[in-house]
Amino acid sequence: MPLPDPASFRAAMANLPTGVTIVSASGAEGPAGATANAVCSLSIEPMLMLACLDRGSRTLLAVQAADRFGISVLHRGQEAVARAFATKAPVAEKWEGVGWSERDGIPAIDDALVWIACDLRDVLAAGDHVIVTGEVTALAGGEGDPLIFHGGEYLPLYPPQR
Numbered sequence: 001m002p003l004p005d006p007a008s009f010r011a012a013m014a015n016l017p018t019g020v021t022i023v024s025a026s027g028a029e030g031p032a033g034a035t036a037n038a039v040c041s042l043s044i045e046p047m048l049m050l051a052c053l054d055r056g057s058r059t060l061l062a063v064q065a066a067d068r069f070g071i072s073v074l075h076r077g078q079e080a081v082a083r084a085f086a087t088k089a090p091v092a093e094k095w096e097g098v099g100w101s102e103r104d105g106i107p108a109i110d111d112a113l114v115w116i117a118c119d120l121r122d123v124l125a126a127g128d129h130v131i132v133t134g135e136v137t138a139l140a141g142g143e144g145d146p147l148i149f150h151g152g153e154y155l156p157l158y159p160p161q162r
Contacts, residue, residue, distance in 0.1 A: 017150040020082050022072045023051045024107040027062030031095055031107035034059035035086040037149045038129070039071055047136035049118050052129045058091055060130055063120060069134055071116040072109035075144040076156035081109060082147060083154070104138050113147075115140045 004012070018037035025032050038052035049071060053060040063069040074082055085094050099110035108115045118134025146157050 032062035070106035072112035073114035
């Protein structure tokens with residue numbers, strides 16, 4: 001069986017629905033953030049989170065410099081936020097028009113479904129991305145339906161009721 005090519009791999013992974021988050025940190029230029037769907041809980045004892053960021057990400061640099069990061073889990077209706085933070089736009093431009101506040105010294109998307117603060121623990125090179133793990137130091141939860149990424153689109157987990 002031949003090895004898959006990157007396009008085939010990307011197409012196959014588009015069939016794996018994932019939650020949509022913004023990974024954020026306070027940076028030298030102000031708050032930094034990036035949309036990430038490779039985010040998950042890693043451990044309960046101790047409480048650890050895992051997030052994967054592009055090796056060239058300015059958010060990764062901010063996370064490493066701050067030694068802390070936050071994860072805002074987006075909900076249905078926050079597709080525009082996900083799109084804004086998925087761009088290579090200047091750091092400040094991503095935050096324009098987005099409601100956010102600082103919690104425990106970490107930028108957090110207002111009205112997110114869940115917000116988690118982490119102290120940086122590990123930074124591991126992995127292909128064209130870097131895996132960061134963090135020890136959970138704070139969290140807050142809201143209510144609503146999560147936003148997911150599937151088939152190259154942002155979708156609500158449940159379709160709107162008619």
